[in-house]
Amino acid sequence: MIVIHPKDRTTKMLELLYKDSPHTLVDTTLSKNQLRALLYNEPSVEHFMLLGHGGPEGLFTRTDDTQNSFTKLIDHSFAHILRKHQGKIFAVFCHAKLFAEKESLHGLFSGMIISEMSEAIYYGITTTEEELAQENVKLAKRLRTLLDENTPWCLIPERILQMDDVHSPLTEFNYHNFFYM
Numbered sequence: 296m297i298v299i300h301p302k303d304r305t306t307k308m309l310e311l312l313y314k315d316s317p318h319t320l321v322d323t324t325l326s327k328n329q330l331r332a333l334l335y336n337e338p339s340v341e342h343f344m345l346l347g348h349g350g351p352e353g354l355f356t357r358t359d360d361t362q363n364s365f366t367k368l369i370d371h372s373f374a375h376i377l378r379k380h381q382g383k384i385f386a387v388f389c390h391a392k393l394f395a396e397k398e399s400l401h402g403l404f405s406g407m408i409i410s411e412m413s414e415a416i417y418y419g420i421t422t423t424e425e426e427l428a429q430e431n432v433k434l435a436k437r438l439r440t441l442l443d444e445n446t447p448w449c450l451i452p453e454r455i456l457q458m459d460d461v462h463s464p465l466t467e468f469n470y471h472n473f474f475y476m
Contacts, residue, residue, distance in 0.1 A: 298321065343383060344386075355368060381401040422464065426463065
């Protein structure tokens, strides 16, 4: 599995999805051209895991995770490479589903996932820093459990909903934002 996960304290919990499993972590400081060349040569049977912050335009990165200044890392210019891996893309970043729809990609994609207080405030989700940290780690652990159990990705959206044991505004929001396409 090829993992693209820009370092960021607010999405660090997503490391649980690939830690201690066979994977290649891509250096996200590569230029877009270097990254495209690297990914282009991956065989179509390879799984891609795209994790972190993002939007309908793709996966983002930032040099300072205390600032709200992002640059696009994986964007529409990677679509032809990603399409080669149809059904083998596991993407957890904000609005990954919209990116997938726009680029005709298939796999498991998240919608908006609240990982920072500023996002909770923006979406009107009442939570605390403590709940945010605790519940996002639980969410990542539960996704990892489903992966380790070889749960078919098409069943993950339904199964993750069943694993929500808190049903707070935060967990209701996040757990309802996984989609198999």
